[in-house]
Amino acid sequence: MALLPEAANTSTTLAIGVQPNKSYKMLIDDEKVQGTVDDLDAVEQACYKILNTERYQYVIYSWNYGIELQDLFGKPIPYVFSDLPRRIREALAQDDRVKDVTDFDLSHNRGDVLAKFKVVTSNGVIEMQKGVRIL
Numbered sequence: 001m002a003l004l005p006e007a008a009n010t011s012t013t014l015a016i017g018v019q020p021n022k023s024y025k026m027l028i029d030d031e032k033v034q035g036t037v038d039d040l041d042a043v044e045q046a047c048y049k050i051l052n053t054e055r056y057q058y059v060i061y062s063w064n065y066g067i068e069l070q071d072l073f074g075k076p077i078p079y080v081f082s083d084l085p086r087r088i089r090e091a092l093a094q095d096d097r098v099k100d101v102t103d104f105d106l107s108h109n110r111g112d113v114l115a116k117f118k119v120v121t122s123n124g125v126i127e128m129q130k131g132v133r134i135l
Contacts, residue, residue, distance in 0.1 A: 021038050021039050021042040021043070021097070021123070022036050022037070022038045022042065023036060023037055023038075023042045023045060023046070024036055024037075025037045025045070026045055026048075026049070039123045040121065040123040040124045040126065043095070043097045043098070043119075043121045043122075043123055043126065044119075044126045044128075046095055046097070047092055047095070047098070047119055047126065047128060048128070050065065050066060050067065050091050050092060050094070050095065051067055051088065051091065051092070051128070051130050053065065053066035053067070054066055054067070054068070054069060054070055055067055055068045055091070056068070064094050065094060066091060067087055067088065067090075067091035068087060068091075069087070069132050072084070072132055072134050073133070073134055073135075074134065074135070075134060077108050077113065077134070080108075080113050080132065080134055081106045081108075081113070084106065084113065084115050084130075084132065085101075085104045085106075085115065085117070088101055088104075088115060088117065088130060089101045092119060097121050097122045097123065098119055098120070098121055099120045099121060099122060100119075100120040101117055101118070101119050101120070102117065102118050102120060103116075103117055103118045104116070104117045105117070110135065111133055111134055111135025112131055112132070112133055112134070113131065113132045113133075113134055114129060114130075114131045114132075115129060115130050115131075115132070116128075116129045117129070117130075
């Protein structure tokens with residue numbers, strides 16, 4: 001009588017499904033509405049949070065989360081205009097629901113640079129903007 005284990009059936013098939021997009025709604029500007037968001041609203045909220053979190057600043061987040069903007073302070077406007085779209089694209093690309101970031105429109109007013117752009121996601125297109133103070 002042998003004490004060896006019997007061969008198990010290892011031909012199991014794993015089904016990989018799409019995970020839900022549902023997330024808790026962030027309260028912005030003292031909104032009174034609470035609850036959850038889903039689909040395009042959830043992606044928009046995630047993009048907003050990524051673009052308003054300085055990368056490497058908080059130990060709770062991975063080093064891949066957020067955007068690097070602090071070192072743009074004091075840089076010339078042409079440098080900021082050329083580098084800001086790349087930084088926004090790289091930050092948002094960490095979310096696998098974001099497919100592309102396009103149609104950048106950059107403007108400045110004294111020490112403030114404003115980037116308007118479109119975020120192409122798996123759920124649709126979002127128009128966003130991000131302001132950066134450089135002076």
